[in-house]
Amino acid sequence: MSDFAATIQQHEFPNGLVLVAEPMPGVQSAAFTLLIPAGAAYEVVDDGCAGGGAATMVAEWITRGAGTRDSREVLTALDNLGVSHAENAQTLHTSLSAATLGRNLVPALEIFADMVLRPHCDDSEIEPIRALCLQNLRSLEDDPGTKVIYELRRRHFPEPWGRPSPGTVEGVSTLDARALRSFYGTAYRPGGTILGVAGAIDWPRLKDEVARLFEDWKPRPEPRLKESPRGPRRDHIVRETQQIQIALALPSATVNSPDHYRGRAVAAILGGFSSARLFTEVREKRGLCYSVYASYESQRDRAALLAFAGTSTDRAQQTLDVMLSEVRRLGRDGIEPEELETMRAGLKSSLIMAQESSMSRSSALASDWYFLGRVRPLDEISAELDALTPGAVSDYAARYGDPSDLTLLTLGPTPLQSAG
């Protein structure tokens, strides 16, 4: 693999903001990902944010007028620069991301700096935003596959680390201007914020422009969060859906753990590529359901292997039984050398392909910095993958695949039986 690491640039500004950038030769686009530590986990009950939704409402509020532009002018200015953009509150971060032509990068960053540092936050925008967020919560009820994963994370991770960013109907209905301003005032802060930029960029100029745009952002103390246990480990949500959704989670090694690639390998071998175990056993051999997968996700201090299937009521019990049996088999019998080879080929290939997109590259730079405080070069990842052995991955599966640590959630007309 070629060495991209040499071109990665990084700088920490006096207020704590970190800029990580990678010029990509031969591309005309440039993209950025701004990760602000203003996710739903930072909604504080004492500030009137009990029912959730503040992070999502504020992520919308900051787009509705900022700096010298009113709400409509902000969106029009971005459209006129040909910027495709998204503003999303997640559990840990609020992520602002954008892609455009390299020559429009700095003008786009200027608009985002206004949103983050100088949002108008007019009271008159609150009711339309509230209506929008309530609509979003209702549309989740018509999207049971997404809903069950939100609710699985809520049960699996300790509070507040599994909190769904859309909030609840009660929360969104009651949030007022004071609570929203309080959230903005404490959670939007340069310390812990990471700006990843990739594509057609000129590093010295970018660094100067980011300094100019973000230097007025005043540091604020890091909020202290109280962690509390969650659960239940087994649960069912009654909904009159056509299909039953099955979602389960197991603990896994975090990105910054030496076991990280073992955890990724186990998730992939269970359900991350087209000949993986869940696809073969659930989908191909038995035709039990169309959509089934396993994936890996990590926060800084906890990570999970998630597995999901959506199937009809008459096949749901068998689908769940097969899924649980595959989880147990991984822990008991480990993995085959061929599966490890397949996993390695897939991950290397997808990593190299992701290097070619300025958008996914900017996101990877910000994410790497969040987890590791540095960017992991491809060569290093490649060496880590090559060093994996079937024995080590099997040992890992035996340690983490304990079904008593499993969180299992189903959603549909009737509950299922879960052994163990």
Next chain:
Amino acid sequence: MSDFAATIQQHEFPNGLVLVAEPMPGVQSAAFTLLIPAGAAYEVVDDGCAGGGAATMVAEWITRGAGTRDSREVLTALDNLGVSHAENAQTLHTSLSAATLGRNLVPALEIFADMVLRPHCDDSEIEPIRALCLQNLRSLEDDPGTKVIYELRRRHFPEPWGRPSPGTVEGVSTLDARALRSFYGTAYRPGGTILGVAGAIDWPRLKDEVARLFEDWKPRPEPRLKESPRGPRRDHIVRETQQIQIALALPSATVNSPDHYRGRAVAAILGGFSSARLFTEVREKRGLCYSVYASYESQRDRAALLAFAGTSTDRAQQTLDVMLSEVRRLGRDGIEPEELETMRAGLKSSLIMAQESSMSRSSALASDWYFLGRVRPLDEISAELDALTPGAVSDYAARYGDPSDLTLLTLGPTPLQSAG
């Protein structure tokens, strides 16, 4: 814009297969899109395919053992080459697409050539595939936003050009081996098939390898389809969903029409960028719904502007009224010069960005060839966009925006009132 056109290569083989390829300097990946004229429109009632679903079932069947490999070996071989791939039946085509590292492109193409020319099509695979396709149809019932668009196309386009590829429960339940083999035998043919390839490729070698891999594919006559009117123009599907889905379609200019970019402009100005009319009126000002958009889609002989919104029952009538009023306003008052500028900036930017992805480039090559019999260079698109005037686009909107040509479909607990 730079001139990519000089590097585009094309070749038509004696059996009718067309190869269109573009080497992309500086990338390590390569991707292909194989468009076979074997979409759901080619399911023939006389062959036992009355209820639909044959194209989808056959697209799955060909992956389950091909050439010297059994079902599992096909998927494992692709995974071992690090190939991310998808096999989808659509209305017009069955699309087989894949992305991997350039050095694995030809080995991946070999496996796909086996699938297309030498699928095993074992009878024993039919029941698991049927179960899978029935599951897919049931999951559509839990995904009302996708379902309403399928059903809108079915009503808007004449039969068979709006036929949903997943078929119906009755159709999928009754298809037998004879009907499926008959579909494969008539619809999978080299004439009308287009292979688009982009990325790290060596053209002379690619051309030779594609010749070797596909030269045994025997030409077959083009099936003749009977077109018949569809409708109804106004319809409601009763479902106990949380939200009401609203979908509407208007005729538009096809990709090969001189009016093409006027049609694209009108769709974008209605709902294709973040400051577009529907976002402003429905989402931002009134908070009526979270998800609303307009888009353009084309077949060779017909095209449509689609608009969609999903909203709660108490806001659905107002949402529909605003959408219809925006459609009428476009036809009556035309567009503003600033809107045209915004649309131009967005489309140019997204076209240039799409050039940087081997996957989206391979798909664009195949699609351009399908519509035009050639690949349209970026410079030409850019010149066409620059030549658009507010007057010409407004005239176009007045011609195409006739509400009497509108197809309107809603899905939810109760119907809405539609004026006109």
